[in-house]
Amino acid sequence: MKLSANVIGATGLIGKQLVEQLLENGHFEKVRIFVRRDSGLKHPKLEQQIVNFGDEKTWSKLLTGDVLFSALGSTLKQAGSKEKQYEIDFTFNLSFAQKAKENGIENYVLVSSVGANAKSSVFYTRMKGELDEAVAKIGFKNLS
Numbered sequence: 001m002k003l004s005a006n007v008i009g010a011t012g013l014i015g016k017q018l019v020e021q022l023l024e025n026g027h028f029e030k031v032r033i034f035v036r037r038d039s040g041l042k043h044p045k046l047e048q049q050i051v052n053f054g055d056e057k058t059w060s061k062l063l064t065g066d067v068l069f070s071a072l073g074s075t076l077k078q079a080g081s082k083e084k085q086y087e088i089d090f091t092f093n094l095s096f097a098q099k100a101k102e103n104g105i106e107n108y109v110l111v112s113s114v115g116a117n118a119k120s121s122v123f124y125t126r127m128k129g130e131l132d133e134a135v136a137k138i139g140f141k142n143l144s
Helices: 013-024 082-102 123-136
Strands: 003-008 028-035 046-050 067-070 107-110
Touching (some): 003 013, 003 082, 013 028, 067 082, 082 107, 082 123, 107 123
Parallel strands (some): 003 028, 003 067
């Protein structure tokens, strides 16, 4: 059985390596990446979707297949504020996870963080812990 993968965070440090591995993996016939701008990646198995992560209408119907991989995240410096970083790291990730489940995707792989803990006094690890807990409640068949 050939699988179809979806990837958010495909242009970051982890995401780039993940996409390369998925494209080389014989189990996957399609690798769909959701990006804000053209990634420049070209491959016969690759389908690039340029979307607005904050506007579900631009991506929700495209999110289909077997698995959602998320390596989506930002740094405080890149995001510019804790609010913007929370939107990227928590809100966008949770929206994609919820829509993936609604669209019949049963498998979710989330790149989280060492020390992720919803009760942490440190903003970053608390945010990651809150996301871990929120996606666990969605009810994926397989969650990593």
